[in-house]
Amino acid sequence: PMRALSLSRAAWLGWGVAFFRGGLKRRGVPALGVFFLANLFGTFLIAFLVALGAVAPPLSINLGWAVMGGVTAVVAMYALYQGLAEGNMAIVAPISATGVLLPVIWGIARGEALSPLQIGGMAAAVVGALFAAYENGGASHDREAGHVRRQLSRSPIAKGAGWAAASAFAVGFYLIFMERASQADPYWAAFIMRCAYGSALYALVAATATVMAIGRPHYPAIICIGVVDALAGFAYALATTKGLLSIVAVVGAVYPVVTVLLAAMVLGERPQRLQWFGVVLAVVGICLISA
Numbered sequence: 001p002m003r004a005l006s007l008s009r010a011a012w013l014g015w016g017v018a019f020f021r022g023g024l025k026r027r028g029v030p031a032l033g034v035f036f037l038a039n040l041f042g043t044f045l046i047a048f049l050v051a052l053g054a055v056a057p058p059l060s061i062n063l064g065w066a067v068m069g070g071v072t073a074v075v076a077m078y079a080l081y082q083g084l085a086e087g088n089m090a091i092v093a094p095i096s097a098t099g100v101l102l103p104v105i106w107g108i109a110r111g112e113a114l115s116p117l118q119i120g121g122m123a124a125a126v127v128g129a130l131f132a133a134y135e136n137g138g139a140s141h142d143r144e145a146g147h148v149r150r151q152l153s154r155s156p157i158a159k160g161a162g163w164a165a166a167s168a169f170a171v172g173f174y175l176i177f178m179e180r181a182s183q184a185d186p187y188w189a190a191f192i193m194r195c196a197y198g199s200a201l202y203a204l205v206a207a208t209a210t211v212m213a214i215g216r217p218h219y220p221a222i223i224c225i226g227v228v229d230a231l232a233g234f235a236y237a238l239a240t241t242k243g244l245l246s247i248v249a250v251v252g253a254v255y256p257v258v259t260v261l262l263a264a265m266v267l268g269e270r271p272q273r274l275q276w277f278g279v280v281l282a283v284v285g286i287c288l289i290s291a
Helices: 002-026 031-053 061-086 089-109 116-132 161-182 186-208 216-239 245-252 256-267 273-289
Strands: 139-144 147-152
Touching: 002 216, 002 245, 002 256, 031 061, 031 186, 031 216, 061 089, 061 161, 061 186, 089 116, 089 161, 089 245, 089 256, 089 273, 116 273, 161 186, 161 216, 161 245, 186 216, 216 245, 256 273
Parallel strands: none
Antiparallel strands: 139 147
């Protein structure tokens, strides 16, 4: 249905902006600090939406999946932002999005039928991710804050690719868990996920003895990240109640398009030609899966 696709598009637009801002802000402050504060603002927003709905939480075991969604979201975000901080945004983001293959496979296992185009898209997404992660040992260019710097790569694997792969697996499970939870109630599923996400972050902060001191000048960007990310997750939760998981998840996973475009326009990032081909191939593959 068109409503499900519209909500999915809102999700990928929001995630694309949030991931770009998060990766950029991560380069200046501790990652866990960004996550923790951003989630606080996001949780307050979702709590407000739940209050507006004035609906009591349903007595459904499916809401338990939202807790798992919160835990996997921590893993996904931490790995993704580490990758964005270490590597090229135009490379890391598309690799992380290939985790959408997991909900597609889950959907097939539940009886959802795929067309030849969607099967071809799955292959294109995987191959594209491999190309995007490869560096031929040449120099890569990066411009940030008006400065151009030249970096020589000794490894055939692009910087941040390992973090992006870890994020991809976590993203895939997050999409599945939230679809299951949203069948009970998307509002409460989003709220419970945010609470579980915050609890897992707090435990991680305590375990790593992370210093949470973040200057006030960073707050506007962090608030933006939290609000946009929360709205994107909420849009995805609603979309899963209106359409097939294998379609909704893939459309929502097109967020690298936004991240790549912002990285090129704002940071002037210039991946190698083979990597650009991989980025395009991965994005085309994701689009084919939703055809």
